[in-house]
Amino acid sequence: xxxxxxxxxxxxxxxxxxxxxxxxxxxxxxxxxxxxxxxxxxxxxxxxxxxxxxxxxxxxxxxxxxxxxxxxxxxxxxxxxxxxxxxxxxxxxxxxxxxxxxxxxxxxxxxxxxxxxxxxxxxxxxxxxxxxx
Numbered sequence: 001x002x003x004x005x006x007x008x009x010x011x012x013x014x015x016x017x018x019x020x021x022x023x024x025x026x027x028x029x030x031x032x033x034x035x036x037x038x039x040x041x042x043x044x045x046x047x048x049x050x051x052x053x054x055x056x057x058x059x060x061x062x063x064x065x066x067x068x069x070x071x072x073x074x075x076x077x078x079x080x081x082x083x084x085x086x087x088x089x090x091x092x093x094x095x096x097x098x099x100x101x102x103x104x105x106x107x108x109x110x111x112x113x114x115x116x117x118x119x120x121x122x123x124x125x126x127x128x129x130x131x132x133x
Contacts, residue, residue, distance in 0.1 A: 018069040025060030028083040035111040037086040039078040046076040
């Protein structure tokens with residue numbers, strides 16, 4: 001039996017979330033206090049910013065993983081996940097690396113538990129961020 005070429009799964013970056021995982025160095029497993037820095041990026045700059053964030057994530061300079069969402073109203077969101085929002089040293093270390101990458105404006109940090117609970121600005125909640133730096 002002849003086998004054809006393997007088919008590659010191609011992600012439609014406008015519809016799917018793209019993820020990069022840490023490949024170098026140890027990092028604590030996510031906990032019930034895990035969270036993420038939320039980086040809103042215009043569509044034009046998103047691919048370059050994602051390349052920088054994904055590279056830093058794989059190299060062990062950020063948290064456990066990062067992901068980029070689909071385009072929504074000419075904007076994409078890149079989330080950089082950490083294991084514990086109460087670990088201020090780690091959360092701020094990741095934030096400092098994001099500044100080096102190019103996210104110099106203030107960005108929010110949100111606990112995953114709040115995301116799971118449906119706590120969003122669009123649903124009427126205020127002061128959602130654990131950090132805003």
